[in-house]
Amino acid sequence: MTTAVPTAVHVTAMHMSDGLVNAPTAAVFGLVAVVAVALAATRSRADLDDRTAPMAGLVTAFVFAVQMINFPILPGASGHLLGGALVAILVGPWVGTLCIAIVLVVQALLFADGGLTALGTNITNMAVVGVWVGYGVAVALRRVARRSRAGLLATAFVAAFLNTVVAALAFVVEYAVGGAGGASPGTVLVLMAGLHALIGIGEGVITAATVGAVASVRPDLIHLLRRGSTTSPTSPTGTASSAGAPARADEGSPA
């Protein structure tokens, strides 16, 4: 069987193209992505102020830049940063979800990287699964991260490694649910897990290096290390806009 595809599709494309999963599957994950991004937009407000908003913007641009850098993992195969743990550690999971989603939208619309109907799956895998797995691991290791610089770097590495592997497994799930065919889900599982275990090492190194660099200069900007920073700070109803609330949401922090 022979199919002609345009050049460069496989040279520079980094994310799922259209057509790899069927339309219903793409639609379901499109809905997942919309809900996740809308929720993130609401919840991220608690983490965004005059100091952290510019940081979040630059972290987003940084992820875009680093995602361009494919590094070799095996002869004939490369990998690149996904960025889930990186953004979760630096700006928190809600803002981080938006960071990665923005990168994916810019890549799809401007650079034809990642299909348009595949935006839902790509956002689900990298902006939701990747970010939240990275965040969950980082929070689980937060005591280690706060103890020493080595602990922080180790936390970043482990969180990034796992965010890569689990994001890859999310694709396997989507393929198993509604894949277009061409390979058995079992084969896809083995290959995705194996390759992304290698890519995860690179993701871990880049994430640890970046977090370490920020920690050297502005440790106060690292969300994970901030005192009292939790995922669920205030309920969005408590619109204390300009109410000059002194302490950071110590009052009334339900659920």
Add this chain to the structure above:
Amino acid sequence: MTRPARPTRDRSATGFLVGFLVVALLIAGGLSYFASADPDGLDSVTLDGCTVTETDAGERLDGTCIAQNAEDHALGSGPLADYAVDGAGGTVGLAGVIGVVVTVLVAGGVFGLLRRRGGPGGPGGTSGS
């Protein structure tokens, strides 16, 4: 490492952010030339089972693999498609710089709109911006 002193925080913050942007621009504009052109993890998997042959019409996939189901990108003929400016070779750096600028503007706009005005930590919103 010395902790940035309070009074110089604004300047320090600006310097840090500018430095962050410069690093992103250098990576996208320069380091991108040294990126591996081999398929990434996902593409390696979707191409598994096929041999790729370069032809005038593009790449030809022989065999059976997932990538045969991939559809052309709807915006594949855009001016920055595939990280090249108007499809010209050797322009990945320029495309990357444009991408960083666009991304920082879009993200900065989104996060600027979402942010709570007047930081809680600072005494009364400080003077910045």
